[in-house]
Amino acid sequence: MKKAAFLDRDGVINIDHAYVGRWEDFEFVPGAVDAMRKLHQAGYALVVVTNQSGIARGKYSEADFHRLTEQMRDYLQTQQVELAAVEFCPHLPDGQVAEFRIDCGCRKPAPGMILRAALELELDLAASVMFGDKSSDIEAAQAAGVGRAFLLAKDGRGEPAELPVSLVAERSSSLATAAAVLLG
Numbered sequence: 001m002k003k004a005a006f007l008d009r010d011g012v013i014n015i016d017h018a019y020v021g022r023w024e025d026f027e028f029v030p031g032a033v034d035a036m037r038k039l040h041q042a043g044y045a046l047v048v049v050t051n052q053s054g055i056a057r058g059k060y061s062e063a064d065f066h067r068l069t070e071q072m073r074d075y076l077q078t079q080q081v082e083l084a085a086v087e088f089c090p091h092l093p094d095g096q097v098a099e100f101r102i103d104c105g106c107r108k109p110a111p112g113m114i115l116r117a118a119l120e121l122e123l124d125l126a127a128s129v130m131f132g133d134k135s136s137d138i139e140a141a142q143a144a145g146v147g148r149a150f151l152l153a154k155d156g157r158g159e160p161a162e163l164p165v166s167l168v169a170e171r172s173s174s175l176a177t178a179a180a181v182l183l184g
Ligand SMILES: [Mg+2]
Pocket: 008, 009, 010, 011, 012, 016, 132, 133, 134
């Protein structure tokens, strides 16, 4: 069983410009690529878990998302960063696109994407860690039984958001600083 680093995408890996659907708008958060490389080298399977309601909202298509994901993966490979999986949720209960207008089990704070990756990759969730910038990331991780969670400041700038008392996470400014804490 492998341990995983679950990574939210927007606001953690890349700057959250809201509904990023094109590579031209994909801007890495400073230090994020280096942090992902260190996590990978430390034996964590890197699993991106990302809500992509922009698909249900009609901001960009599922094909656009896959194209962007390929471009992200290709770039990361040149940086010696291997992603084990990219799990995404295209749904939204009140979205514009009928096909994706459902109340699903994968949109965070639901744990569906994490549980799906755990089955596919045979992950040890208790030994795994979540990095997110929203309480919904932490809630999904906690619901799935992920052992540790870091709440980061959006885009690696400023302070992390407030969390409801029912959720537990370590607070850190960015993926880079959180990975440094995790890896000692
Ligand atoms: Mg986010």
